[in-house]
Amino acid sequence: MISKKLAIEVLNVSLSTGADYAEIFYEDSHTNNVSLENGKVETSSSNSLNGVGLRLLKENQCIYGYTNDLTKKGLLALANSLNKSFNGKQIVFVDHLDKVKAKERSKIKTDYDTVPLEEKIALLKDADNEILKLNDPRIVRRICSLNCWHRGVAVFNSKSKWFKRDNQWATYGVAVIATDGKGFEQGFARRGCQDDLTFFRQGDADIVKNANKAAKTALAMLSAPECPAGKMPVVIGNGWGGVLFHESCGPPLEASAVAKGLSFYKPEQVGTQIASKIVSAVDDSTIPYGWGSIDIDDEGNPGEKRVLIKNGILKEFMVDDFNGRRMNAKGNGACRRQNYRYIPTSRMSNTYICAGKSTREEIIKATKLGLYAVAFGGGQVDPSTGEFNFGCSEAYIIRDGKVCEMVKGATLIGKGFEILKNIDMVANDLDLAEGFCGAASGRVYTSVGQPTIRVKECTVGGRGGELK
């Protein structure tokens, strides 16, 4: 840790040539990853991350640098190197630092470091045994892994604010690879939390239950036909299905794209209809123990529940203070980064489409011929054009209002702003799922989510010819 006294000195040296804002981001994190392959512990490794990122702003300019030399000499050398970008006089002075007070919604209960490695391995072994119990010779690889991360952060900035943040995250992954001698298929399950590891023994997050599901998906995929291609109605499942909104509409609603006019959504569209009237969506950093939750963002602003879209009307963007300068807007607690090596910017946290009034059953029943996309492997979007793509890891054909055969290799492509207008049914079964989002400020923890929804028409890519 660095003392407040040293932080004040570093901030003043950073500001001495005319920067209008300076900020020290101190990080001390450590991780432990353990993985099993076919029941045996294959790797176990530990990582420690300890450094400082220093950010100087002057109007619309950002100067950034990081160092692992955390001595007074090292930090002042960094400040003196970065302040050379400006040649004016000091206009902002720091003489004290006040602690930012925020609600602690995800307070650490049991430090993952105090959980014996053997206990973490036992969790994975239970999942592996469940797959083994299926006793199916087509399963050739079983990979189970657990990643635990403890992150300590302290931020000191020239607005005389300082705060500490202490969080921990854990995530497991189960991958099952099956072969029929001709090709391979994979089933995959992942869950994550900021809560105790016992979370992975319960309900929908139960590792054993999900390992069984992943194995069965891999096996079913072996005999599944290829997904047909073309335009069709697509019903998107709850939870993971939220990756559609995350990929297609999330990045264009972040100030990092909006501020420079690089998003297809413009600030002047706030208050206008951008989605179907039955669509409301939020980005909420305040969910207790939520995967993407933070109490205070990297600029010292408290985490918020940001209403992005209400009844189809664009309400607000996810904004950080720096990009907010170009938009005449204040940061709303969305500023994050992967670690001290990244320049922070506005990012999603827990982003989801709100529950509607239909039921899942009603939506399926109302669909004559189309695709039911249940789970996804991820995707990407170009915020300037809205073009997105994402691959389905579990999908079925709907015929005459019934879920029929499983298909493999389905990809959904389209333009986010068109999809939002094309949502014609929203169910009441909202669920969230934990993932990662990669962008300019690195890979951050984000939840996606939605209830079951239907998109009237979407382009589906696949190798199975026309849908009949």
Added chain:
Amino acid sequence: MGKYDKFFASAKEAGIKEIELYIGEAHEVEVELFHGEIANYSDNNGMTVVARGIFSNGKCGAASCDTWNKEKAKYLIDEIVKNAKVIENEDPVFIFKGSDKYHKINTYNKALDEVPMETKIAKMKELEKAIKAEDKRVSEVGATFFSQSNSKHTLVNSNGLNLVQKSNYYYYGAEVIASDNGQTKSGFEIFFENDFSKFDVKALAKKCAESATSQLGGISCAPIKCKAVLDHDAVISLLNVYIGHADAEQVQKKSSLFAGKIGEQIASKKLTIEDKPLSKNPFARWFDDEGVATYNKPIIEKGVLKTFLYNLTTAAKDGVTTTANAQGAGSKKSTGPFFLTVKPGKKSLHELFAEVGDGVYITGVTGLHSGMNPQSGDFSLQASGFEIKNGKKGKPFDLITASGNLLEVFKDVQEVGNDVKVSPNGTAAPSLIIKKIGVSGQ
């Protein structure tokens, strides 16, 4: 006494029989220009220290950190011991003593450091202006980038190995948005080198502008299976996943599509794919991440699979010599090519179009992490491209998917172009004619 001898001695006291340190040190400068002004400037000094050691139980534990001091040295040793104690994998592990001979290659260009930062930034401003001047339909240059990285990596171990390689490179790039008739398209291009004199502002500006403007006025595409020219960018994307199947570990774990196929014709006779770590370019690596001397080798020669890619562990399991393709740090090394190349043919891109007659020209594929099943090789990817009509490049397509299977695509190579492009991920490939590929769009 060596710099790390004390650390090695402490490790031995803790029961670690052999230990290795991988130390990466990098100085990176990144500049982003927006509307003629510097929007972001970052100047970073970073370090990565990865230690792995064979504990008295014969298992290999690993730990890493980003600072080198007494406290961290102790952390590394404690964590190696803790981790090694739980490992159950029975694969042989090695801390390498060193190869007899290394073919050293210089990957550090001192002249690049001598070019003043002002000159480097001035070129960015020129680039931004040149892109705007290139085409009226360029509506915005989102960001213009310059990045330079100087790095040094050291591999040192308690068996006497001590290898150091220094390298540097830079790149320029820009994100471009083009608009016309209410349609918006974006593009991105970069130039990567370690010789500053090779940077041509105009040439890059033209490519950047075209990457966006060429997609305007797109037409729809009904689902078809047809002959295609796969542009070098698309080839590079697919090739990296394809060659992943040459990883001996995947073969040994029964999840490679290349398993049992050494000596077999797995691809078109027109196709030769090599790993050339001893090329004279910024990608050159004269020792791999286990410290073994690297060498150039064909992976697929005239369509025949010649070798898998090995590290010391997977080679020992197969009773062969390592191909010196160990990559990464940590208790287990993965394998991969250092400079993957497709041997070029003689025909130009225009001659490839002429040979196809009517078909599609795929200029890029995206979404590999979601639309590619790396296990089966099946893919259905968002793509950009053009129609090929009467032997010439025609209109662009608006939002299409390209689908196929990797094994089939590389079996179906009809012709290899001469238009080699080197990508910053260390892959060089020309455009290819593929006999059949699935395309579908709106």
